[in-house]
Amino acid sequence: MNQQHLRLAALIGAAMALACPLQARAAADDLVIRTMGPVSYVCGGVAEDERQALAAREKDFNIGILFTQGAAGEFLSDVAVKLVRDEQEVATFRAAGPRCLIRAPEGSYNIEATYNGQARSIKVSTGTRNAQLRW
Known part of the structure; x- marks a missing residue:
């Protein structure tokens, strides 16, 4: 994997980590x-x-x-x-x-x-x- 792919994978991982608690919070707020x-x-x-x-x-x-x-x-x-x-x-x-x-x-x-x-x-x-x- 080149550097660009590694950065992209890291960004996707970070976005998913942030999205999961937001989804849980949204469900509880419902x-x-x-x-x-x-x-x-x-x-x-x-x-x-x-x-x-x-x-x-x-x-x-x-x-x-x-x-x-x-x-x-x-x-x-x-x-x-x-x-x-x-x-x-x-x-x-x-x-x-x-x-x-x-x-x-x-x-x-x-x-x-x-x-x-x-x-x-x-x-x-x-x-x-x-x-x-x-x-």
């Missing part, structure tokens, strides 16, 4: 907090950088839930979610990833979720950060 009435939520966590971003934000939310399937606990996304309190629907959304963080007024809630036409539900109280629904 985690948008949405608000519906008194409830705010953010979902994600398919990729490692999203899981880290969610973990960093967890202190700002008072409910956390994970959606999985099968014995191995494979992550699910595109889950239809309803948050219900005192038989009143408080929020509905589609989970864009397996982990959702929710900020809701203090109290107890039913999380009703549907994936591929199959419904599951779990009762949680604010402060519950590790609820899980498995299909």
